[in-house]
Amino acid sequence: MCRISSERYAEEFAVSGRRTFLSAVIVSLAAPSLVRAQTARVYRVGIVSAGGPYEHTVDGLRDGLKELGLEEGKQYVFHRRDTQGDLRAAEAAAKSLEQEKVDLIFAVPTTVAIAAKRATTGVPIVFIIGSDPVAQGLVSSFAKPGGRITGVFSFRTELNAKRLEILKEIAPSMRKVAIFYNPNNAIAMIGLKSTREAAQRLGLVLIEREVRSGDELRASLHALKAGEADALFPVSDATVQSHVSMLIEESRTRMLPAIFNDDSLVAAGGLASYGASYYDMARLAAKYVNRVLNGANPADLPVERSERFVLFLNARTARDIGITIPQSLLLRADEVIQ
Numbered sequence: 055m056c057r058i059s060s061e062r063y064a065e066e067f068a069v070s071g072r073r074t075f076l077s078a079v080i081v082s083l084a085a086p087s088l089v090r091a092q093t094a095r096v097y098r099v100g101i102v103s104a105g106g107p108y109e110h111t112v113d114g115l116r117d118g119l120k121e122l123g124l125e126e127g128k129q130y131v132f133h134r135r136d137t138q139g140d141l142r143a144a145e146a147a148a149k150s151l152e153q154e155k156v157d158l159i160f161a162v163p164t165t166v167a168i169a170a171k172r173a174t175t176g177v178p179i180v181f182i183i184g185s186d187p188v189a190q191g192l193v194s195s196f197a198k199p200g201g202r203i204t205g206v207f208s209f210r211t212e213l214n215a216k217r218l219e220i221l222k223e224i225a226p227s228m229r230k231v232a233i234f235y236n237p238n239n240a241i242a243m244i245g246l247k248s249t250r251e252a253a254q255r256l257g258l259v260l261i262e263r264e265v266r267s268g269d270e271l272r273a274s275l276h277a278l279k280a281g282e283a284d285a286l287f288p289v290s291d292a293t294v295q296s297h298v299s300m301l302i303e304e305s306r307t308r309m310l311p312a313i314f315n316d317d318s319l320v321a322a323g324g325l326a327s328y329g330a331s332y333y334d335m336a337r338l339a340a341k342y343v344n345r346v347l348n349g350a351n352p353a354d355l356p357v358e359r360s361e362r363f364v365l366f367l368n369a370r371t372a373r374d375i376g377i378t379i380p381q382s383l384l385l386r387a388d389e390v391i392q
Contacts, residue, residue: 097130100151104292111336118340139296144169181205204352208330208360215252232283242291268297286312309375320366
């Protein structure tokens, strides 16, 4: 009896050992996938913008990433910083995000991208800007950026002259145009120069107003006397653009035509806009964000130029302020809000 029991015990022990071994093999084979599932990387994308219409780039970036198979909250999360056109706040925001160890900073517009580059040392940056990135010292060349920053640009700043021409076409009787800009913003001064040249060519007088903050813009608009200007014109300037809703409201209240640089502002009640869409540029930039997050070096990713400029008109606003948009302009528009 003892011998038989011992043999049976030995047999059962051997079977048990084989089962334990097989179980161990199965677990070890499954372990890598289990670890991957438990430690799936969620990338942290810092966003520094000047606020206002620039915030629409977040929608474009999100949609662009979704088209690439990335979903917010699953593969990435946004850490947003709205600096409201304050250049010092842009530097502080970028520095803070790098200290928080975000994987990448998405910066818009030009002044914010410059501030982000200046305030950080190692974090990669993808930008959306409206001026020449080489001339602004952001990259070495379009084909080989050569550093830790790349992205999408358009010549939005240089379109100020074209916008003034369109505004003159909308309101041919206008003679005096109130123009708002931040003299401390180098990008704004580039736009101001081209606007002055266009005004001289069109026989217009510019009523120049320097504004360094949202409060100064509000005060300047309120100080504008009745009959002092026939139209309102914001330069492509992060400070002014971040508070551009004030200009839309003032344009409607005073019944003065105004033209802006992004189509989202026409949807918000502005009369007209001409330029590259922030939303569309952000969708383009999504591929840069995706590639950098997956290990690509920004130095090797050529800067892309957005060359599609769109003209948006708001016929409803035109009626409200007593303006008749010429049929020739309506036919050229990419979209007319009725």
